Amino acid sequence: EAGVVQSPRYKIIEKKQPVAFWCNPISGHNTLYWYLQNLGQGPELLIRYENEEAVDDSQLPKDRFSAERLKGVDSTLKIQPAELGDSAVYLCASSLDIAGGPETQYFGPGTRLLVL
Amino acid sequence: GIQVEQSPPDLILQEGANSTLRCNFSDSVNNLQWFHQNPWGQLINLFYIPSGTKQNGRLSATTVATERYSLLYISSSQTTDSGVYFCAVQGGSYIPTFGRGTSLIVHP
Numbered sequence: 276e277a278g279v280v281q282s283p284r285y286k287i288i289e290k291k292q293p294v295a296f297w298c299n300p301i302s303g304h305n306t307l308y309w310y311l312q313n314l315g316q317g318p319e320l321l322i323r324y325e326n327e328e329a330v331d332d333s334q335l336p337k338d339r340f341s342a343e344r345l346k347g348v349d350s351t352l353k354i355q356p357a358e359l360g361d362s363a364v365y366l367c368a369s370s371l372d373i374a375g376g377p378e379t380q381y382f383g384p385g386t387r388l389l390v391l
Numbered sequence: 392g393i394q395v396e397q398s399p400p401d402l403i404l405q406e407g408a409n410s411t412l413r414c415n416f417s418d419s420v421n422n423l424q425w426f427h428q429n430p431w432g433q434l435i436n437l438f439y440i441p442s443g444t445k446q447n448g449r450l451s452a453t454t455v456a457t458e459r460y461s462l463l464y465i466s467s468s469q470t471t472d473s474g475v476y477f478c479a480v481q482g483g484s485y486i487p488t489f490g491r492g493t494s495l496i497v498h499p
Contacts, residue, residue: 320488323486
C-alpha cells in the first residue's frame with residue numbers, strides 16, 4: 276500500500292511569489308491534515324479535513340494561505356504571496372477516523388520551502 | 392488547547408544503553424501517538440497508545456491517561472534510533488498537538 280505522497284519535495288522561491296503544495300493521502304483515508312514544522316519544533320496544525328470539509332482551520336493564516344480538498348481525496352495548500360517567515364517544512368498526514376474518535380496519523384515526507 | 396511537554400529535550404547515549412522518554416499533557420485525550428522523525432525528516436509511527444501498554448521489539452510505551460502522561464522506553468539502543476521523538480495528542484476537539492520533541496543521539 277502506498278503511503279502519503281507529497282510534491283514537490285523541495286521548493287525555493289522569492290518572496291511575494293505564489294507557491295502550491297500537493298498531497299495525496301493513503302487510499303480510503305477520510306481525514307487529511309496539513310502541518311507546518313519550523314526547525315527544532317514539533318509540527319503545528321494548519322488545517323484538518325474530514326472528507327472534503329475543513330473542520331479545523333483556525334491556525335491557517337487566511338490572508339495568504341488557502342487550501343482545498345476536492346472530492347475528499349487529494350489536497351492542495353497554497354501560499355500567495357509568500358513571505359520570508361514562511362520558510363519551513365509543510366507536512367501532510369492522513370488517517371481513517373471512525374465513529375469512536377481519531378485514529379493513527381500517517382505522514383508524508385514533507386515539502387521543504389525556502390523563501391528568499 | 393492542550394499543552395504537551397516532553398522531557399528530556401536532548402539525550403545522548405552509547406549504543407546498547409536504555410532510555411525513557413516522557414510526555415506530559417494538560418487535559419484528557421482521545422488519542423496519543425509517539426513518532427520518530429528520522430534525520431531525513433520523515434515522521435514514522437511508533438505507537439498509537441491513548442491508554443495502556445504496548446511493545447514492539449526494543450520499543451515499548453505506556454500511557455497512564457488518568458495521570459496525564461506517557462512514557463516511551465527504548466532498550467538496547469542502536470545508532471539507527473537517532474533522531475527526534477515526538478509525542479502528539481488529540482483531545483475532545485480532535486485538534487492534534489505535538490510536543491517539542493526529544494532529540495536522541497546514539498553513538499557507536
